[in-house]
Each structure stands twice: as C-alpha cells, then as structure tokens.
Amino acid sequence: MLNPSNLVTPGLWVAAAAATRRVGSWVVFCLAWTFGLQNACASGPTPAPAAVKFHVFTSEDDGFFDNSVVVEGRAGLLLIDAQLTRSNALKVLDMIHKLDKELKLVYITHEHADHFLGLEVFKSAFPDVKIVANSNVADRIDGVYGEKLAKWQGLLGPKAATSRVEITRFDGDHLDFEDLKVELRTHLQGDTSENSYVWFPKERVAVVSDMAYDQMHAYTVETTKQSRSQWMRNLEELEKLKPEMVIPGHSQPHKVFDADSAIRFTKGYLAAFEEELASSKSRVDLKARMKRRYPDAELFFSVERTAADLFKD
Template identity: 30%
Template sequence: MSNLKYDVLNNRRNGVTRGVPEDTKDLQWVSNTATLIFDDDNAVLVDTYMTRSANQELIDWIKSHHVALKYIYLTHAHADHFFGAGMIKASFHGATIIGTRATADGIPAVMTPANIAGTWEKLFPGNLPSPIVGVDEVVDSAFDLDGHRIEIIQDGFTDTHDTTSLWVPDIKLVVAGDATYNGIHAYMQETTLNARSNWIKVNEHLKTLKPKYVVAGHKNPENSDDPVIIDQTIKYISDFNRLAADAKSAESLYQDMLALYPKYINTGSLWSSAHAVIRG
C-alpha cells in the first residue's frame, strides 16, 4: 500500500471582471486550488496563488503537513497559478520550481514589469507576492517523488496555450490544472472552437486513466474531487459550443448558459468568455 497522500487548499477571492450583471452578485467570486502530494518525508506542491496574502496562507498550510517541500510544479503560465512560486520557494529552502518547456517559455511574457504594473498591480494593489519568478528546471514527461512516479500529461490548449495535468498512478490521482473545472464557469476568453474541441478530447483522455480523484485547477470549495467532474467539464464545453453557434449576442449566450448552470460560481468568467466568443 502506498504511503503517498494528497491534500487540497482552496483560495477564494473576488472576481475581477467588470460589467457583470448584478443579478449574479453572490456568484461573482473565484476559487483556485493548490495541491500538495506528499509521503512521510517530502512533498510536491502543484500551483500557487495570485496574491501575497493568499500565498502566505498557503505557506502556513504546507508547514502544517510537516514535510520538506521538494518541488513546486506549475501546470501552465496563467498568473493565478504561478505568481506565488517565488514566495513559496523563499519559505522552503531547497524547493525547486519545475514545469514543462512550454510553461517555462510562456511565463516571462506574463511577468514583464509593464504587465505587473499595468495589469496585476492595478487589480491587486499592494498585494502581489514577491519575488515573481519563473521555472528553475524544465521537466518533460515525468518526475519522481521518493520513488513515486508523477507523470506529466501535455494537454495543449485548454483554457490557454500549453497547459498540463499530472497523473499519480500510485493513488490514482489526476491533478488536472485548468483542463478540468469543478462547479465553476470555465474560462473561455482565450479559446477558439478548435481549442475547445481539443479541451474536450483532453478530458476524454483523462477519463481513460480511470482516476479515483480529480483535482480541478478551479473548483467550488464545497465540492469533492469526484471524477464525475471530467464528464461535467465535457458537457459544459459542449453546451457552450452548441449555444454559441446560435447566439445572437454575448448577453444571450451568457443568459442561456446561466439557465443551464445557475449555481456555478465565477459568473465573471462566463461574462468575459461570452463577449470574447460573440463579438458585436
């Protein structure tokens, strides 16, 4: 029997999308997950948070597990997943930030001084982590935690370019990153129809692994890590594609999706996605 375990911390923060109708005000928040995979001695952290205060909470949570942090794995180059890596590393000497070549290459454009000052500091004034850094070491298909193989799944374009998921066969765990969502509106703003078709195929592949647990990169903290969220993500993207094909306006697409998913959080993501896909 494997001594490997996992634990998930959810960070809840207000949505940053402007102009979202007030009738969904109670749903206009977002939750990121950070996943700790650990044995009796060492751990790998999968993804970090956006703000300094949230990452301090993450640091304290990791310390409560009384293990040495060996790796910080970044699933992709979205700021809300990698901004805290430098702050986490500074608190756990010996930790190495790892990611694929595509993640390593994608991060610098997001963390330019102009982007940080012009975008992120305005959204989260005085609360960005420091330092904001990139990947230390590039990994390709897998890495090892004390003899436990952790496999990297190259997802391609899901909610952004070059995303990845992790498969931990010893405990039948998928840490999906942004390939799979859980009770939260998926971020479609960067996607095309082809990208969303690939996104569906990615989740179909994750199903073939027959996981026991699936941790989504974004989830309603009240929800479990039941693998059913893979099918739910496939259905959500399929519904979005079907409704977008006939939508007369972004507002009508938004309302049609709300009717199907009235309890999903982060309606700001749906609002921005609808406006990105339906122009004019």
C-alpha cells in the first residue's frame, strides 16, 4: 500500500467521524473535526464546513516519508513542499485533481531535494501556478538543482524528476492566498541552517516541514552542537505560538496530527542525540546507541551519515 492522504480541518476538536477509501494504490483518510464540544456524529444541526482544510500526503515508497501539504481554500489550493520523486508528486497531483480546484501557489520551505524536485509535475499541470521560496532558499536550490536531478535520475530511473523549474524569490512575511492570513517564519535553524515554516494563526496550524520530525531520526548531518541548540530554541519558540496542529516534514503514514507530538519528539530526539554522541567512541558506537534509543524510527540513514562525518574510524 502506498501513501495515504490525511484530511484535517482544525478547530476545538472532539474527534468526529472517520471514513477510509482506497484510491488506486493509496488510501484517503477523511477525518471530520468540529468547532465544539460535542461528537460530530450526534444529532443536531450540521456544522458549516470550515473555510480551510489541510490535506497531507506522506510518501511511503521512497524511504523518506515526506509530507506535502495541500491547503484547500474556498476556491483554490496552496501546496507546501513538492516531494522528491516524480512518481510521488504525481500522486499528490492526483489528490489535487480530486479536489477539483486550481493550484494557485506552491511554497518551498528549504533546499533539500526531497522537498522540491517534484515541482515539474505541478508546473506542467498548472502552467500559471506561482512557485515561491525565500531568496536564500532559492539561491541554495539553484546551486544544487542540476546535481540533484542527475543523482536521483541515476538512482530512481523513470520515477525521478527530469527537469528544472524556476522558483520565484519572495522575501515577504506572509503569502497572499485568498483571504487567509498565512504567515511565513523564515531564516530558521532546523535540519539545515536556512529552514522555514508556514503558520496559519486563525486556524492555529503550523506546517513546519523539517523543523520537526515525528517517529523519524532527525536529519542531523548538516548540524553542529551549536546549531542543534539553536534548533531546540526555535522549537521552543514554535511552542509559544500554542498551535492546535503541527504538521512535520516527515512522519509515519496514517498519522493523525496534533498540537505537540512532533515538537515533543524532535526536542527529545535532539537531547538524546547529544547524550549519545557525548558517550560514543566510534561511528559504530553512535549508530548502535541511537538504534537502541529509537528502535522503530525510520530515516536511520541520517544517523549513518552523521556518524560517518563525526568519526573517522
């Protein structure tokens, strides 16, 4: 079974009704959330549909467990991050087509290839779509785009992206998407030194990309002790927003997102990593320690690469 899509409408929630249906090789989970303290299945007037819905697609067949988020407004769609592979981007596109609304805007959070290489799929399907990232992120992507296309074509063959897509540099602090307030929190240390996330203050939803992980080994390859401390502080600032839902960059399929699981997991992981690193004598030792600490977490390649960089044994 491949990649589910979680449909979540935020609010003061009492879990409501859930319906599952199979679409091709992936499963769509529809979760109804209500603005009140009664079960949505109870008798009484049906609540009016919320203005915003968040559809989350998690890649499952590429080993990255990437989340792309389709934000559904009243008339159009906003996509946050675009997948690594062409094949998974096509699955996101299939989800978009089923919503029967135009994709208006794509926002790329940072320069890692698993968040932007699938852009060609969306630009081809929606030629007028605006694709944006802040200038630093766009510059970094420009610097690696050709290299990443070649690398993943060699590894994935026909599943890989094949062409470069222009990204517009945008350095504002909010996105213009319908009448929604969509704030951008940029220039942040996460798993890279130039990360960002999207904050919906009215809905109290944070789409945080690789600022947070859930049940995944966090990507520490590009970090130092100092930058990991800054990452931790950025997560603490995120907590102060008091989000009702946080959607991380990587999580297990079928995940139902909540206010604090991803933040709590990532903070705990970063603290554990520092402890185990301080006690490790070799790359083998560090890998064994992190495996014992998080036996069921995915993305272990992050630990392997970090250990190889830190220890030369």
